[in-house]
Amino acid sequence: KRVLLTRRPRGVVGVISPWNWPYTMPAELIAPALACGNTAIAKPSEITPMSAFLLGEICGEAGLPDGVLNVVQGTGQNVGAAMTAHPKIAAISFTGGTVTGRKVAESCAPQFKKVSLELGGKNPNIIFADADMDAAIAGSLRSSFANQGQVCLCGSRVFVERSAYSQFVDRFVAAASKLKIGDPLDSGTDQGAIVSQMQLDKVKFYVDLAKQEGGKVALGGSSPEAINDRCRDGYFFPPTVITDLPVGCRVNREEIFGPVVTITPFESEEEVLGYANDCDYGLASSVWTQNVSRVYRVAERIHAGTVWVNCWMVRDLRVPFGGMKQSGVGREGGEETMRFFTEPKNVCIAK
Secondary structure, eight states: OEEEEEEEEOSEEEEEOOSSSTTHHHHHHHHHHHHTTOEEEEEOOTTSOHHHHHHHHHHHHTTOOTTTEEEOOOOIIIIIHHHHHOTTOOEEEEESOHHHHHHHHHHHGGGTOEEEEEOOOOOEEEEOTTSOHHHHHHHHHHHHHGGGGOOTTOOOEEEEEHHHHHHHHHHHHHHHHTOOBSOTTSTTOSBOOOSOHHHHHHHHHHHHHHHHTTOEEEEOOSOOOOOOSTTTTOOOOOOEEEESOOTTSGGGTSOOOSSEEEEEEESSHHHHHHHHHSSSEESEEEEEOSOHHHHHHHHHHSOOSEEEESOSSOOOTTSOBOOEETTEESOBSHHHHHHHTEEEEEEEEOO
């Protein structure tokens, strides 16, 4: 006999994307969905609707036929829920919070709808004493405060080997204090505003909670004075560094999604692995060390879908991306994306 393995488009697929990367996130999922022969319904976050709308306009101007890409605006309770429950939408790719991701999975389950969930993270950033401290501080600064900390991959839990802890904290706080907050259209600005009042209130809540849990605010912790007339009413919050928190407290376990980072000392490799894995999330992690053997030992034992070594946010789009535990289900990127947006079929032919 001869056996042919073919793959066919799933049909109509749904892409539900978040507000923190309002253009790139839907684009990098819509493109493979269409390339695999599907039509796509894209629902961007209602907080940032225009980027995806303009993406749809650009695709239309480029010659994409009507109905191949459909950008639908609305809230998650209305549009998102209708998409996940609709029997003619064969697959849903959702990127967003873990609570909403659970609702998406529950809605898709009765129809056995294919689902990919890229959810939250509370990512450990581990710095050993033998690390290149200049590189570790620069990388940690970026991983803590990029996009105002509104990145699921941010290294919001920093663990530093005890012998280097004081030096690291002093240098990290000094570097973070120099970040300029202000108008994102100003080329000199390092950090813009939080996305909404609701998100700003959430960030403030966790800073207050950190104080209640015994933490010390080493930098930031409260909204800055008005920056200029254009930004007077913006949702700004400064880079905030918190030390002296218990490892298992809420602030060290729950995703904040803002410019807030905790720094904790550790004594040994075994201890920091326990700290790093003591979390419901497992999206990404960073390890800073010059010991090659340690790199492989630690990377093997960290419960995370991605482990960066002496770097952060280095992506090869050909390899699978996704998380463990409550950071999601499924993988995206390269062949994994193509598998998700297609259905395999075996054709067996007798000789």
